[in-house]
Amino acid sequence: MKKYIIKPIASPDKKLNIDYKSELNDEQYRVVTEGDGPCLVLAGAGSGKTRTLVYRVAYLLENGIKPERILLMTFTNKASKEMLSRVELILKNKPQGLWGGTFHHIGNRLLRMYGKKININPSFNILDEEDAKGLIKSCLHSLDISRDKYFPKADLIKKIISLSANLNQPIHKIIEERFSYLADEHIPIMTAIAAAYQERKNQSQSLDFDDLLYKWNELLVASPEIKEKLAQKFQYILVDEYQDTNFIQGELIKNLSGESNNILAVGDDSQSIYSFRGATVKNILNFPKHFPQAKIFKLETNYRSTPEILQLANASIKNNPNQFEKKLKTQKPSSVKPALVTPYDNYQQAEFICQRIMELQQEEGINLNEMAVLFRAHSQSLELEMELNKRNIPYVMRGGLRFFEQAHIKDVLAYLRILNNYLDEISWTRLLHLQPGIGESNAKRIWQIISSCGDLKQVQKTDFTKIIGGRAATGWYQLNEIFEKLLVIDPGQVSELILQILKSGYLNHLIANYENGEERAEDLKQLMNFASSYKSLDEFLSDAALSEGFKSERIAGQKNGPEEALTLSTVHQAKGLEWKVVFVVGLTEGQFPHAKVYEFPDQLAEERRLFYVASTRAKDQLYLTAPMIGGRGDILSRASQFIQELPGDVYERWQTEEDITYEAEDGGEFSDEEGDKKSILDIYLKNRKLDL
Numbered sequence: 001m002k003k004y005i006i007k008p009i010a011s012p013d014k015k016l017n018i019d020y021k022s023e024l025n026d027e028q029y030r031v032v033t034e035g036d037g038p039c040l041v042l043a044g045a046g047s048g049k050t051r052t053l054v055y056r057v058a059y060l061l062e063n064g065i066k067p068e069r070i071l072l073m074t075f076t077n078k079a080s081k082e083m084l085s086r087v088e089l090i091l092k093n094k095p096q097g098l099w100g101g102t103f104h105h106i107g108n109r110l111l112r113m114y115g116k117k118i119n120i121n122p123s124f125n126i127l128d129e130e131d132a133k134g135l136i137k138s139c140l141h142s143l144d145i146s147r148d149k150y151f152p153k154a155d156l157i158k159k160i161i162s163l164s165a166n167l168n169q170p171i172h173k174i175i176e177e178r179f180s181y182l183a184d185e186h187i188p189i190m191t192a193i194a195a196a197y198q199e200r201k202n203q204s205q206s207l208d209f210d211d212l213l214y215k216w217n218e219l220l221v222a223s224p225e226i227k228e229k230l231a232q233k234f235q236y237i238l239v240d241e242y243q244d245t246n247f248i249q250g251e252l253i254k255n256l257s258g259e260s261n262n263i264l265a266v267g268d269d270s271q272s273i274y275s276f277r278g279a280t281v282k283n284i285l286n287f288p289k290h291f292p293q294a295k296i297f298k299l300e301t302n303y304r305s306t307p308e309i310l311q312l313a314n315a316s317i318k319n320n321p322n323q324f325e326k327k328l329k330t331q332k333p334s335s336v337k338p339a340l341v342t343p344y345d346n347y348q349q350a351e352f353i354c355q356r357i358m359e360l361q362q363e364e365g366i367n368l369n370e371m372a373v374l375f376r377a378h379s380q381s382l383e384l385e386m387e388l389n390k391r392n393i394p395y396v397m398r399g400g401l402r403f404f405e406q407a408h409i410k411d412v413l414a415y416l417r418i419l420n421n422y423l424d425e426i427s428w429t430r431l432l433h434l435q436p437g438i439g440e441s442n443a444k445r446i447w448q449i450i451s452s453c454g455d456l457k458q459v460q461k462t463d464f465t466k467i468i469g470g471r472a473a474t475g476w477y478q479l480n481e482i483f484e485k486l487l488v489i490d491p492g493q494v495s496e497l498i499l500q501i502l503k504s505g506y507l508n509h510l511i512a513n514y515e516n517g518e519e520r521a522e523d524l525k526q527l528m529n530f531a532s533s534y535k536s537l538d539e540f541l542s543d544a545a546l547s548e549g550f551k552s553e554r555i556a557g558q559k560n561g562p563e564e565a566l567t568l569s570t571v572h573q574a575k576g577l578e579w580k581v582v583f584v585v586g587l588t589e590g591q592f593p594h595a596k597v598y599e600f601p602d603q604l605a606e607e608r609r610l611f612y613v614a615s616t617r618a619k620d621q622l623y624l625t626a627p628m629i630g631g632r633g634d635i636l637s638r639a640s641q642f643i644q645e646l647p648g649d650v651y652e653r654w655q656t657e658e659d660i661t662y663e664a665e666d667g668g669e670f671s672d673e674e675g676d677k678k679s680i681l682d683i684y685l686k687n688r689k690l691d692l
Contacts, residue, residue, distance in 0.1 A: 044302060047302055285324075339652050370579055371567070382530050413544060
């Protein structure tokens with residue numbers, strides 16, 4: 001069949017309404033006006049990638065490309081709406097018919113149009129996350145499979161099934177590579193559950209979010225005529241945040257490209273930090289391989305940071321192998337160098353940050369909203385949150401709860417509160433509901449008896465079989481055994497009490513119930529470290545309670561939090577944001593980079609990209625802190641590799657009053673005393689049953 005392509009009307013001297021040359025810098029202008037064919041746009045941090053994409057869409061429309069021939073794919077609905085509204089704003093009219101939205105949104109539309117080709121009912125239902133978990137729970141109950149009480153719950157099973165779909169890998173490989181702490185005997189059971197889950201979706205004519213991508217790609221592979229039709233329909237395809245695409249999304253882009261290959265992928269391999277979600281940096285690194293005729297553009301002009309901050313960021317990221325070489329530059333005036341601060345420990349780190357924040361606020365007039373503290377893991381915020389509360393500095397935790405508000409922290413504190421006051425009804429209720437077989441009514445019966453006892457030892461001796469039986473009785477006696485072990489420990493040894501709680505099954509509970517069980521275990525390790533400085537359980541619980549109470553007291557009546565507040569955030573949650581002043585904390589080996597790189601060295605490159613992302617959030621001032629003492633006791637920490645590999649002229653060393661400086665033989669900032677690096681989590685991974 002002969003193809004006859006109708007070309008848009010174009011005139012060399014056509015008068016465009018937008019003066020693209022004056023609205024864009026030279027790098028952006030080239031992308032906007034020369035972005036035909038396969039193009040990879042390497043957009044450095046703060047280089048105006050959204051602006052470039054928006055003007056590229058406007059340029060296509062002004063040059064006669066019909067809106068319905070353009071496909072703009074983003075990762076969030078917010079980003080999609082922002083881009084489409086900005087296109088409308090600069091064009092001064094709304095382009096009707098332009099295809100814009102998330103991958104999932106586009107997949108939903110196309111499957112309803114063409115899904116019959118692969119036996120998908122156009123009226124299929126979409127399962128949200130809660131629906132999907134509910135269906136998995138149903139599959140668990142319907143399968144006649146023997147499983148122990150620590151078998152993974154629906155949240156974690158859903159995570160594994162999702163990764164299997166998005167990475168196009170079998171269940172067993174996902175578990176072996178990403179969830180190796182799960183028992184080997186769980187793998188065939190999980191595989192059976194995944195198969196039952198798929199069958200139940202088919203029976204109910206339902207798709208989950210992952211199916212919207214997987215089935216869309218299956219449609220393109222199974223139906224060459226639909227693939228060709230869509231390739232003809234979408235004359236220009238633009239993809240945002242290409243470094244965050246997973247395997248299936250990468251396949252979708254390749255399968256959608258037609259003869260013209262008008263694929264414009266915008267991203268930055270140096271900011272690929274979401275592998276835990278299934279994203280693969282290989283998609284962007286292999287773009288020239290998948291599209292041999294690809295043009296590569298670089299947006300290297302940064303509009304955010306000072307030259308000194310960019311010099312440090314450039315010096316760090318250049319140590320990554322397998323990357324597109326970029327060097328961010330800026331027209332902002334020269335300013336202060338980033339500061340490297342080496343406080344004695346986490347407490348002094350917190351004191352320094354709080355004092356410096358107050359100085360910046362009072363002496364330089366910088367609003368708290370313009371400052372942020374970034375950390376690799378949530379567990380690194382504990383001492384800082386305590387210090388902020390003591391100094392009455394308002395703060396917000398981005399994308400999550402404050403440290404002491406998290407469920408797993410509250411669970412462990414409930415044990416300690418009962419030891420301190422056995423008539424704590426709220427804590428008893430919390431722990432009773434964690435036990436298998438104990439529901440609301442049994443919990444009330446148990447509490448009535450507890451409240452009539454004279455002390456916790458009498459509770460231990462009381463026979464509860466008269467009011468409860470079966471699974472509830474088993475659950476109660478398992479809880480009772482934990483308190484038997486806790487009662488023989490000196491209450492002044494708060495850290496040892498927490499250790500015993502973890503050894504008595506709570507870590508197993510975390511791993512089985514949460515997809516981020518490892519991260520929560522790290523939080524509890526940090527809680528142990530923090531508790532080691534206390535000699536009184538009462539004092540420890542008082543400080544914890546005060547920390548919890550600060551939020552409700554300070555933000556009472558404020559729906560959106562305080563008008564002015566410091567931001568605390570993990571680096572992952574901070575991507576895409578910026579502040580005048582940024583503190584990056586905990587820059588020691590095993591903390592940042594994360595300890596996982598000792599077991600998986602190939603993950604070091606992504607950890608360095610995390611440091612790069614953290615550094616480039618700062619506009620004017622950047623502070624890097626690396627405590628010399630870490631964990632329990634007086635174990636010297638080793639400065640992060642990301643600090644040691646920096647040339648000395650890209651930062652200024654700040655020495656706190658009590659700072660102790662060591663010059664290591666290898667040029668590092670700290671003496672490297674290895675000490676005992678094993679954590680509770682390490683022990684758990686090596687010995688699942690925790691027979692310590």
